[in-house]
Amino acid sequence: MTTCWVPGADGSPYGVQTLPYGAFRRGGGGERRLGVRIADFVLDLRGAEDADLILAGGALCEPTLNAFLALGRAQWTTVRRRIVELLTETEHRSTVEPLLIPLSEVDLVLPFAVGDYVDFYSSEQHASNVGQIFRPGQPLLTPNWRHLPIGYHGRAGTVVVSGTPIVRPSGQRRSSDGPVFGPSRRLDIEAEVGFVVGVPTALGDPVPTDRFADHVFGVTLVNDWSARDIQAWEYQPLGPFLGKSFATSVGPWVVPLEALDHAWVPAPAQDPPVLDYLRESSRRGLDLSIVVEWNGTRVSEPPFAGMYWTPAQQLAHLTVNGASLRAGDLYASGTVSGERRDQVGSFLELTWGGTEPIKLDDGSERTFLEDGDTVVITATAPGPAGTTIGFGEVTGTVVSTLPNR
Ligand code: CA
Numbered sequence: 001m002t003t004c005w006v007p008g009a010d011g012s013p014y015g016v017q018t019l020p021y022g023a024f025r026r027g028g029g030g031e032r033r034l035g036v037r038i039a040d041f042v043l044d045l046r047g048a049e050d051a052d053l054i055l056a057g058g059a060l061c062e063p064t065l066n067a068f069l070a071l072g073r074a075q076w077t078t079v080r081r082r083i084v085e086l087l088t089e090t091e092h093r094s095t096v097e098p099l100l101i102p103l104s105e106v107d108l109v110l111p112f113a114v115g116d117y118v119d120f121y122s123s124e125q126h127a128s129n130v131g132q133i134f135r136p137g138q139p140l141l142t143p144n145w146r147h148l149p150i151g152y153h154g155r156a157g158t159v160v161v162s163g164t165p166i167v168r169p170s171g172q173r174r175s176s177d178g179p180v181f182g183p184s185r186r187l188d189i190e191a192e193v194g195f196v197v198g199v200p201t202a203l204g205d206p207v208p209t210d211r212f213a214d215h216v217f218g219v220t221l222v223n224d225w226s227a228r229d230i231q232a233w234e235y236q237p238l239g240p241f242l243g244k245s246f247a248t249s250v251g252p253w254v255v256p257l258e259a260l261d262h263a264w265v266p267a268p269a270q271d272p273p274v275l276d277y278l279r280e281s282s283r284r285g286l287d288l289s290i291v292v293e294w295n296g297t298r299v300s301e302p303p304f305a306g307m308y309w310t311p312a313q314q315l316a317h318l319t320v321n322g323a324s325l326r327a328g329d330l331y332a333s334g335t336v337s338g339e340r341r342d343q344v345g346s347f348l349e350l351t352w353g354g355t356e357p358i359k360l361d362d363g364s365e366r367t368f369l370e371d372g373d374t375v376v377i378t379a380t381a382p383g384p385a386g387t388t389i390g391f392g393e394v395t396g397t398v399v400s401t402l403p404n405r
Contacts, residue, residue: 002088006100008039009087013390015039016084017383020253020392021065021218024106032063032109037253037392038087041100048099054082065112065254069198069217070327076198076217080258108252110161112196115326117159117248118318119192119224119334120151122309126337126345133353134232146272149309149317151334155245159330162252162394166225167402168371169246173229184227186354187369187398190335191292191302191345191377194222195311196254197329204322209280212312213257215325219286221251221377221394222332228348228368250330253392263287263381263389267310277320278313285310286381288391290336292345293376297360302336302345304379371400
């Protein structure tokens with residue numbers, strides 16, 4: 001494995017095998033700058049491009065990743081190779097070292113301006129569990145579920161970076177006396193994996209499954225906060241609306257696809273066979289191991305490799321009608337749930353609709369989120385030569401109102 005001169009990089013999930021992109025501010029109110037994480041430092045990419053250490057046509061001097069995302073696979077690969085050179089060849093150390101800033105000295109901000117946001121529903125176990133909880137006595141899956149990746153368009157403007165406080169939403173919920181209004185009593189999480197689109201498309205130009213890597217830049221973690229009581233009352237017939245749109249948290253780091261070459265695994269076989277536009281020459285899923293912590297207690301470890309619909313199929317489906325892509329579009333996998341109760345990606349499933357409370361390490365019991373609760377979602381994947389790829393974390397704390405109100 002390539003040796004990196006940055007202290008702590010070799011053997012870290014954030015060594016040169018990973019190099020995730022993000023954006024940061026230094027010292028509270030500083031300007032937004034792009035960076036790449038290496039060990040517990042961020043490499044200031046603007047500083048590197050300003051000094052002609054990396055050439056990206058000025059894209060790395062922008063406040064968001066969007067211009068860089070639009071450049072495409074060839075340039076993404078060239079820049080990544082150059083960053084590896086800068087961080088491994090000792091001749092560069094004296095010029096590059098001043099551009100490394102300890103993570104403890106920066107605030108990480110939303111890495112890209114989110115274009116459109118789509119959320120899928122692609123875990124068979126999750127869809128089956130939700131079917132049992134929300135529609136008892138009916139078939140586990142809706143008739144369309146195995147024929148297309150179900151999804152909906154979410155609210156891009158309320159996608160927030162990890163660490164942003166989550167204000168408990170208010171809305172309508174059902175009661176035995178008719179609908180009532182008030183703060184949600186069934187606030188939940190959804191542990192998901194997000195795909196960040198780079199290269200745009202023109203209206204009317206679908207992206208076939210084998211063009212996935214030409215358009216998707218990388219992967220980030222997503223927590224699709226969900227108010228189950230609002231959702232249950234509003235969702236028929238048009239799907240999720242206010243029960244989801246109040247906040248979606250994303251991780252501060254986007255792991256480029258180049259870092260995930262060793263993380264692809266065969267995806268589950270599909271039965272019945274899918275229509276031609278959803279077929280793949282080889283069906284591949286990503287072997288991400290996700291961990292969900294609730295107030296510091298590890299409550300679940302959802303396995304991403306078993307998702308029924310792959311990210312390539314999701315992209316093909318969301319563009320098959322000719323809908324165009326923009327740099328910065330985000331699509332999320334849907335809640336990741338495995339077979340076992342300790343592998344589910346939502347508390348709805350973990351506590352079976354709130355009927356089976358779980359005990360946290362501090363002795364307290366929970367069904368849904370209480371004010372002050374903090375959820376941290378992390379993930380890792382296999383890297384080259386036995387290394388680990390780290391995805392950072394997406395975290396959020398539930399508050400009743402904004403702190404300064
Ligand atoms: Ca979701």
